[in-house]
Amino acid sequence: MLSVERLSVTFETARGPLRAVDDVSFSLAPGRTVALVGESGCGKSVTSLAIMGLLPESARIGGGLTFEGRDLLALSPRERRKLAGGTLAMVFQEPMTSLNPAFTAGEQVAEALRVHEGLDHPTALKRAIEMLDRVRIPEPARRAAQYPHQLSGGMRQRVMIAMALACKPKLLIADEPTTALDVTVQAQILSLLAELKRETGTAILLVTHDLGVVADHADEVVVMYAGRVAETAPVEALFARPEHPYAIGLMGAAPRFATPGGRLASIAGTVPDLMAPPPGCRFAPRCPFGDERCAEQPPMAPLGQGHAAACWVAPIA
Amino acid sequence: MARWLLRRLGQILPTLLILSFGIFALQQLMPGDPALILAGEDRGDPQVLAQIRAELMLDRPLLEQYFHWLGRVLVGDFGFSWRIREPVSALILSKLPVTAQLASMSFLIALVIGIPAGVLSAVWKDKPADWGINAVALFGISTPNFWLGIMMIMFFSVHLGWLPPSGYVPLWEDPVQSLATTIMPAFVLGTGVASVLMRHTRAAMLTALSQDYVRTARAKGLMERVVVARHALRNALIPVVTLGTIEFGRLLAGAVLTEQIFSIPGFGKLVVDAVFNRDYPVVQGVVLVTALIFVTLSLIADILAMLVNPRLRAA
Numbered sequence: 103m104l105s106v107e108r109l110s111v112t113f114e115t116a117r118g119p120l121r122a123v124d125d126v127s128f129s130l131a132p133g134r135t136v137a138l139v140g141e142s143g144c145g146k147s148v149t150s151l152a153i154m155g156l157l158p159e160s161a162r163i164g165g166g167l168t169f170e171g172r173d174l175l176a177l178s179p180r181e182r183r184k185l186a187g188g189t190l191a192m193v194f195q196e197p198m199t200s201l202n203p204a205f206t207a208g209e210q211v212a213e214a215l216r217v218h219e220g221l222d223h224p225t226a227l228k229r230a231i232e233m234l235d236r237v238r239i240p241e242p243a244r245r246a247a248q249y250p251h252q253l254s255g256g257m258r259q260r261v262m263i264a265m266a267l268a269c270k271p272k273l274l275i276a277d278e279p280t281t282a283l284d285v286t287v288q289a290q291i292l293s294l295l296a297e298l299k300r301e302t303g304t305a306i307l308l309v310t311h312d313l314g315v316v317a318d319h320a321d322e323v324v325v326m327y328a329g330r331v332a333e334t335a336p337v338e339a340l341f342a343r344p345e346h347p348y349a350i351g352l353m354g355a356a357p358r359f360a361t362p363g364g365r366l367a368s369i370a371g372t373v374p375d376l377m378a379p380p381p382g383c384r385f386a387p388r389c390p391f392g393d394e395r396c397a398e399q400p401p402m403a404p405l406g407q408g409h410a411a412a413c414w415v416a417p418i419a
Numbered sequence: 420m421a422r423w424l425l426r427r428l429g430q431i432l433p434t435l436l437i438l439s440f441g442i443f444a445l446q447q448l449m450p451g452d453p454a455l456i457l458a459g460e461d462r463g464d465p466q467v468l469a470q471i472r473a474e475l476m477l478d479r480p481l482l483e484q485y486f487h488w489l490g491r492v493l494v495g496d497f498g499f500s501w502r503i504r505e506p507v508s509a510l511i512l513s514k515l516p517v518t519a520q521l522a523s524m525s526f527l528i529a530l531v532i533g534i535p536a537g538v539l540s541a542v543w544k545d546k547p548a549d550w551g552i553n554a555v556a557l558f559g560i561s562t563p564n565f566w567l568g569i570m571m572i573m574f575f576s577v578h579l580g581w582l583p584p585s586g587y588v589p590l591w592e593d594p595v596q597s598l599a600t601t602i603m604p605a606f607v608l609g610t611g612v613a614s615v616l617m618r619h620t621r622a623a624m625l626t627a628l629s630q631d632y633v634r635t636a637r638a639k640g641l642m643e644r645v646v647v648a649r650h651a652l653r654n655a656l657i658p659v660v661t662l663g664t665i666e667f668g669r670l671l672a673g674a675v676l677t678e679q680i681f682s683i684p685g686f687g688k689l690v691v692d693a694v695f696n697r698d699y700p701v702v703q704g705v706v707l708v709t710a711l712i713f714v715t716l717s718l719i720a721d722i723l724a725m726l727v728n729p730r731l732r733a734a
Contacts, residue, residue: 156637187640194631194638202632203730204653214639249729265639 103305104130104153104273107166111148114160120376122148124329125165127402128322132272135299135306137320137337139313139352141373145329146309147195150275153307154192155182169273188218191266195278197258201250207234207261208246211268218269233264237294256287260294267298274299277309292319313352317341322408325349328374328384331402335409345411347392348385383413391415420732427721431714435707439492442706443485446699453477453697457501475501488703497704502696507704510689515708518685520590521601521608521678522670528609529616529666534659536613537620541628541655542647552617559614568607568680575603585682604681608674612666619662623655630654657728664720671716672709 111123123145130136138146151157153167155174167174169190174182186192194200201210211230215221221229227246234242237260250258259279266274276295280288296319299306308320316323316337323340325333325348333346344350351369371388374380380387386396395414402410405417454471461467472478476487491498497507540552576584582603588596627633628651636650637643675687686705693701725731 154638156634183640183642185640186638192638194635196631199631200635202636202650202654204650204728206729213641217640251730262635265635 103132103170104307105166105168106149106153107168109149109152109165109167110163111145111152111157112162112164113158114162115377117377121379122329122376123152126324126326126329126331127165128324128331128334130273130305130307132305133299133303134321135308135319137308137310137316137323138326139310139316139323140326140332141311143373143376144326146326147277149326150192150277150307150309154186154190154275156186156192184218187214187266188269189272190275191269191271191273192275192277193259193262193266193279195281197255197262197282200262201258203250206247206249207253207258211246211261211265214265214268230264230268233268234261237261237264237267237298239264255283256291259283259287259291263291263294263298267302267304270302271304273305273307275307275309278311279308280315281310281312288315295319325352328379329376330384330399331412332385333409333411333413334402335405335411336407339407339409345405345409345416346385346413347389347415349411351388427718431718434714435710436489438710439489439703439707440485442703443488444481446702447481449694449697451697453501453699456697488700492707497707498700500693500698500701502693502698502701507700510701511704511708514684514686514689516589517587517683518671518678518687520597521605521674521683521685522667524598524601524605525608525612525670526663526667528605529612530663532610533613533616534620537617537659538624538647538652538655540617541621541624544625553621556614556617559610560618562611564607564611564674565676565680567610568604568677571603571607572680585680587681587683587685600681601683604674604677604683607677608670612670615666616659616663620655620659623658624651627651627655653727657724660723660727661720664716664723668713668716671712 106126106128109123109126110121113120113122126145126149128136128138138149140146148157152161152163153169153174155177157163163175169185174185177185201207205213208227208230211233212221212223212226215226215229216223219226231242231246234246239245239257239260245253245257245261250261253261259282263279274295279295280291283291292315295306298304308315310316320337323333323335323337324331325335325340325346327348333340333344333349335345340349341353344353348369354369369388370390374384374387382397382399383389383392386392389396392415400412400414402412403414403416404410411417453475454468454477455462457471457475458464458467469478476484479487488498495508497511499506500510503510536552536556540549543549572584575582583596583600585600587600590597624647628647630651632654633646633651636646641650672686674685675691677683678685678687679691686709690702690705692698693705
């Protein structure tokens with residue numbers, strides 16, 4: 103349904119061009135959840151903004167983005183707008199700031215319905231209240247009349263989700279939807295997303311750095327490092343047998359997946375500066391397994407059953 | 420809300436009281452003896468001077484003078500002008516509509532130019548249109564009103580002969596002529612305020628446009644026009660509303676220089692004449708009314724701020 107083909111995104115900065123996303127490919131089938139995983143700055147948010155068409159005009163986009171057979175990059179702004187918020191919706195990381203403080207929760211959900219389904223004000227508001235009820239907001243009619251500052255963080259994220267799902271999108275991009283929330287609320291929001299996915303069959307692109315969330319909610323995983331894809335795998339395969347040294351390190355660094363009683367591992371070194379990335383494999387300077395081949399960018403090596411890693415050394419036996 | 424309003428109204432009276440005493444005390448510092456000015460040719464005669472002083476209570480202690488004046492003001496009597504022997508309230512009532520008309524026209528011009536210019540220059544940030552708007556605004560801020568006024572008179576009245584160079588016709592006597600006499604001073608005053616509004620609107624719009632909720636609005640598939648006008652402008656207007664109300668107050672307080680240049684018989688001219696003639700009751704009356712206008716406008720500004728900013732309503 104969604105196919106990302108060799109996507110690259112470059113920003114012009116005062117210090118020169120910065121390639122935030124470089125040669126990223128993956129695809130997403132209807133009803134599935136793909137997790138885009140990586141550290142801050144690895145390009146996962148930029149990738150999702152590129153799919154939504156929300157990058158600033160100054161960003162240069164290369165490669166291909168195809169959604170239901172349509173080339174997203176070739177669409178006119180008008181056609182793009184028809185998709186955004188309708189069949190293609192997004193939930194952002196910051197529920198505290200992503201809602202407009204000047205409008206009530208109900209108005210903001212209703213707005214999407216008015217634009218995409220052409221509903222009149224009262225009907226849209228009625229549907230908005232139904233949506234708020236659907237995302238398990240108690241007393242939805244009262245909450246719909248409230249402003250964002252009167253709602254808690256979890257409640258605001260529910261409003262964001264209601265807004266995103268109002269027009270029954272085929273693809274929902276959730277960019278760190280729970281990062282800004284309390285742990286208990288995080289679990290509620292994620293199970294809500296899972297429930298809504300079961301009900302509606304919406305495909306989800308889940309952008310996160312939280313491997314626990316990935317293990318519980320994703321079907322497939324795309325691990326990104328410094329703007330590139332390091333490894334793609336079905337979720338079970340990745341956790342059972344990560345192949346890219348970065349993915350291996352990531353697993354070791356996650357509290358939940360560390361060996362019992364063992365110490366939490368960390369990956370030595372720091373993420374490379376994208377203004378001047380290392381030649382070849384970008385993980386090479388931090389990689390304990392690397393050899394002379396790593397001076398060249400490795401291709402994605404197929405490892406069977408949808409599993410692939412961009413590493414010369416993999417599979418590391 | 421009702422309690423807030425009552426408390427807010429309760430603040431107005433003390434403010435005005437303190438202010439009125441300030442005015443009263445300060446004008447004692449003005450050089451020149453009003454009795455000498457009023458005596459005219461008889462200023463050499465001590466008996467005449469004493470008589471004038473007794474009549475105007477100038478020989479009484481300052482506090483007594485103040486409370487006497489205040490007592491009368493509280494029942495709506497601002498006293499008589501010493502110079503032209505007319506009730507101060509009548510003078511104020513005859514000048515206030517002139518200034519109100521001029522201020523309203525100026526403010527309308529300022530809003531119509533300033534807000535759209537600010538929005539557009541924020542949307543077109545760092546593009547030639549933005550530079551152009553900023554250059555014009557800088558010109559508007561740094562051009563002295565009297566110079567622009569004189570230039571406009573020279574061009575539109577002397578050179579083209581389209582508009583009367585000076586004078587004033589009340590709105591209810593001849594609306595067309597009234598607009599003709601006030602359009603130039605209104606433009607002079609309005610463009611100055613427009614520049615201020617434009618720069619604040621631009622700054623507030625740039626802040627609003629970089630907010631997450633604007634990205635959310637775009638993600639909803641709204642047209643850029645709707646994103647700018649509904650989602651960004653609505654929030655950007657919050658600081659501009661307060662500023663605009665204060666600017667309107669300044670326009671209502673009278674524009675001394677501009678009124679002089681165009682010979683508009685408004686508040687500014689009234690107070691200048693009164694100061695030069697040591698016509699204390701008129702000065703006090705005008706300043707008090709001006710202060711009342713300002714206090715009222717700041718209350719209106721707060722109410723408007725609550726209307727545009729829901730976060731203030733809960734408090």
